[in-house]
Amino acid sequence: MSEQKYLNLNNGLRMPIIGYGTWMASEEEINTAVNEALKVGYRHIDTAPVYLNEKAIGNVLTKWFSSGKIKRSDLFITTKLPPPGADRPDLVELTLRKSLADLQLDYVDLYLIHTPITVVVDEKGAFKHYEDGTIIVDPSTDLVAIWKEMEGLVAKGLTKSIGISNFTIKQIDRILQNCTIKPAVLQIEYHIYLQQPELIEFCKSANIAVTAYSPLGSKGVGTLNKRAGVERELPDLLEVPVVKEIAQNHSKSEAQVLLRWIVQKGISVIPKSTNPKRMYENKNIFDFKLRAEEMEQLNSLDANIRVVNFSFFPGVEKHPEFPF
Ligand code: A2P
Numbered sequence: 001m002s003e004q005k006y007l008n009l010n011n012g013l014r015m016p017i018i019g020y021g022t023w024m025a026s027e028e029e030i031n032t033a034v035n036e037a038l039k040v041g042y043r044h045i046d047t048a049p050v051y052l053n054e055k056a057i058g059n060v061l062t063k064w065f066s067s068g069k070i071k072r073s074d075l076f077i078t079t080k081l082p083p084p085g086a087d088r089p090d091l092v093e094l095t096l097r098k099s100l101a102d103l104q105l106d107y108v109d110l111y112l113i114h115t116p117i118t119v120v121v122d123e124k125g126a127f128k129h130y131e132d133g134t135i136i137v138d139p140s141t142d143l144v145a146i147w148k149e150m151e152g153l154v155a156k157g158l159t160k161s162i163g164i165s166n167f168t169i170k171q172i173d174r175i176l177q178n179c180t181i182k183p184a185v186l187q188i189e190y191h192i193y194l195q196q197p198e199l200i201e202f203c204k205s206a207n208i209a210v211t212a213y214s215p216l217g218s219k220g221v222g223t224l225n226k227r228a229g230v231e232r233e234l235p236d237l238l239e240v241p242v243v244k245e246i247a248q249n250h251s252k253s254e255a256q257v258l259l260r261w262i263v264q265k266g267i268s269v270i271p272k273s274t275n276p277k278r279m280y281e282n283k284n285i286f287d288f289k290l291r292a293e294e295m296e297q298l299n300s301l302d303a304n305i306r307v308v309n310f311s312f313f314p315g316v317e318k319h320p321e322f323p324f
Contacts, residue, residue, distance in 0.1 A: 019044035021272035030056040048080035054102035080114035092149035111159035117319035134315030195302040224312040
């Protein structure tokens with residue numbers, strides 16, 4: 001198994017710096033993919049109820065545990081409190097318990113509030129829409145009240161760490177001013193075209209670890225946009241000339257350069273791939289180092305382009321806590 005590198009969290013625990021991202025991997029794909037991910041050495045897996053793959057992941061994990069090839073304590077599993085209705089304070093514990101049942105686990109290593117916004121759902125859990133097709137948001141979200149419930153989950157041993165995702169500096173600060181347990185991790189979209197230096201600096205000074213999602217630019221978002229009728233040109237990070245040149249310099253792939261650049265900044269990363277060759281490639285980025293001037297060249301590409309801007313959920317921008 002390949003070497004693990006870790007980030008130390010503010011609660012004394014450690015998180016493998018590279019995780020296996022599972023967003024937009026279907027239930028069918030997940031079976032093979034998570035199996036493959038564990039084989040190539042991923043020990044950190046990132047999921048969420050809204051990815052609809054927790055049950056499939058649970059089945060794979062259970063098989064690995066029963067084979068004796070892996071112990072629960074070898075793994076770092078992250079899941080998230082979903083935005084559709086479930087993040088009402090009284091539903092927080094119930095929602096995590098449902099994830100744990102699906103994952104067939106007694107605890108997760110990290111539980112994140114998936115987004116600072118909430119939406120209205122029907123009895124089957126599907127988003128409710130207005131006649132014009134836009135999503136009905138629930139503007140009453142109380143992030144501090146939800147955080148109090150998140151803290152309770154740690155006390156009950158249902159999760160080792162708690163954190164947030166897609167939050168702004170102001171929202172994180174509100175939590176920090178009103179918490180007993182500080183968020184251990186902020187998970188955000190992060191790549192060469194969306195570097196958010198102020199947010200990163202804020203987390204650094206507050207000792208909150210950052211995890212980068214969509215580090216390769218999440219090409220799959222194009223499909224979600226099309227489904228929602230949103231026309232939007234997305235950048236192809238793997239085709240950026242500077243990235244290609246640096247990759248050639250090191251005889252590495254463009255993806256490896258994009259991931260190495262993030263990890264070298266002390267940021268955790270959760271690339272998604274369902275292709276075993278690419279999974280292996282994405283994890284093996286510790287046998288080369290980007291030079292200071294190469295890091296600078298990549299830093300200078302920041303263009304404030306957000307790929308996952310939730311445009312595939314029309315109407316959510318009306319929520320008072322909409323973060324983007
Ligand atoms: P695939 O699953 O077929 O490998 P992100 O992690 O930014 O969301 O990006 C995921 C997208 O990038 C998926 O479309 C995935 O496709 C693709 N991808 C993942 N790893 C690599 C890689 N090493 N090289 C090229 N494309 C990759």
